[in-house]
Amino acid sequence: MSDDEWAVLAEESAADARMYLLTIREIAAGNSPDATLPMALLALSQVTVMGARLGAVEDVVPVERFEPDSGPDPELDPLRESLANVFEGLDEYADLADPVLDPEPAVGRLSDDLVDIASALAHGLVHHEAGRRVEALWWWQFSYLSHWGERxxxxxxxxxxxxxxVRLDADPDAVSEAEFDALHP
Structure with missing residues (x-):
């Protein structure tokens, strides 16, 4: 890829990362419970497209052979706790640690997944905002392939x-009543 193409990819990825972080914080605030699942679906779909773009391009190789210190990682435990509260009763799910090499069932947590993704994206954004676009792309690509893409x-x-x-399951009694009403006007 040319330098211009890398720059465009970096800007698009940074915009996607910012939007994901904004949306996850909005979900965690719990102000729009009816919009929680649709907002999460959109945020995850968009960030998955971002990751797929990064996974599909050639390996990003940073200029330096070490990662510059980006400072302390943001404290995300409050976000994790807020998301766990929002998804209370729905947070845990059946998961496979590695469907190829380790098909043993495990327990996943939606709140953990959302925050793991946020953490990786935020880390890359620190590099991006410091003007280290290639480093940001490298981090997002590496962490996508090694962890957050799976999450x-x-x-x-x-x-x-x-x-x-939520949208398709219907109460059997309500369905029976609607069928009866439809057949017996």
Whole structure:
């Protein structure tokens, strides 16, 4: 890729990362409970596209062979706790640690997944905002392939399943009454 193409990819990725972080914080605030699942679905879908773009391009190789110190990582435990509260009763799900090498069932937590993704994206944003675009791309690509991409895919599947249940599951009594009313006007 040319320098211009890397610059465009870095700007698009930074915008996607910022939007994900903004959306997750909005979800964690709990101000729009009816919009929680749709907002999570959109945020996860968009950030998964970001990761797929990074996974599909050639390996990003930073100029320096070490990662410059970006300072302390942001404290994300309050975000994790807020998300766990928002998803109370729905947070845990059945997961596979590695469907290829370790098919043993495990327990996943949606709040953990959302924050793991946020942490990786925020770390890359620090590099990006310091003018280290290639370093940011390298971090986002590496962390996508090594961790957050899998967490995003798992979380997306869970949010999709939750939203499908909310929208498609119907109370059998209500269905029976509607059928009866439709057949006997």
């Amino acid at each position: 995003a895919a798992a979380a997306l599947r869970v949010v999709h399943a939750l939203l499908a249940h």
